[in-house]
Amino acid sequence: MPLTSDEAVKKSETLADPMCPQSFRVESVLRETHDTFTLNLQPAGNAEMPRFEPGQFSMLYVFGVGELPISISGDPEQARRLAYTVRSVGPATQALVSLRPGDWVGVRGPYGKPWPLEAAHGKDVLIVAGGIGLAPLRPAIFHVLHNRDDYVRLIVLYGARSPGDLLFRKELNAWGRSADTLVLTTVDYGGVNWRGRVGVVTTLFRHLRLHPDRTVVLVCGPEIMMNYVVAELEQHRGVSAADIYLSMERNMKCAVGFCGHCQYGPYFICKDGPVFSYQQVRGLMSKHEL
């Protein structure tokens, strides 16, 4: 049964315990594609809004259904709102995207290591996203656009399954019109009426002239796609493994490095990640059954 506003406020006052969710009210639910929605959440009452860094995630608790790790997809400079872009693929995500404005959600976090945006100061930032992987990268794109003088070029390569699966299409167009910014999109399967590009995300690299010595790459998408992307970057574009960062995904439960559900070799994804340099995880990514 959903919490009342008073109950929600009371819950939000117990933040000291990392396992205790803070209550957030659903402000709006935006349909991005046929199966993907963005939830905008606000803290209950006058509760403090947690600050987050691009690349971090929260644990979202749908009361009575379950808790899910979801990356924050909103603008880090939005002081009173947390945005999460969720693809409905199972009962818990379906319950999450079925919430309506005014409903309550439990939020723990934000957690995890963010994208290393300071390490990219004075350099080109290359973002490579696949599918829903654009969501965790979106705050990094906002950050670069808000702090444009700190970076040189911003390049966004984005691949989706089909034209109907492309997320944030209006924003992609708007970002592409910004100074020193290049946005290229492609889809794996395009119908005959689609006038855009067809081909996997790695085919977009042929349109770029990279400066490998001054480029930091942020990659998020299905792990197999990331494998192809890093191979292209390292073997054909001369980018060093230390300059490539990936957001990894495993079954996160406690989100604070206690339970071990998200163990990945010597790391816990929730605490040591989700963002890793490729140098850190290269050996793990090629290990079967990890």
Place this chain on the structure above:
Amino acid sequence: MESLEPILAQHSFFEGLDAEYLRVLVGCASNVRFAEGAYLFRTGEEAGHFYLIRQGRVALEIYAPQRPPIVVQTLEAGDILGWSWLIPPYRWRFDARAVEGTRAIALDGTCLRTKCEENHDLGYELLKRFVHITTQRLEATRLQLLDVYAPHV
């Protein structure tokens, strides 16, 4: 009339190619244009050319009975289109449709095959370049086949 030699020389596909070979290639090259919706070629037709796309976008399509054509890839400015001219029986294996008005340089395959037979060094240079493109497209097709963005619970 505009010489095609500097255009070929600047194209990444011909990077590092001997000037002598470039002159041979120019002898087999011509400018072509295709209106939006026009087919550059269709499956089964004789593969008489390959194309350096200079402007526009081309969709490679596979015809499937009782359903719309399947677009497997698009190519655009800077891309090379077609290698069937190099491999017997020299027939196109797919359709190529101009998604928008497209300008290209067409290289005559029959002319090139003759030149390559006469000069195996030129033939080997071209083969190396086409094998590179074929490999890239094979890898891309493998990734496409994996359907990595499909939902899985």
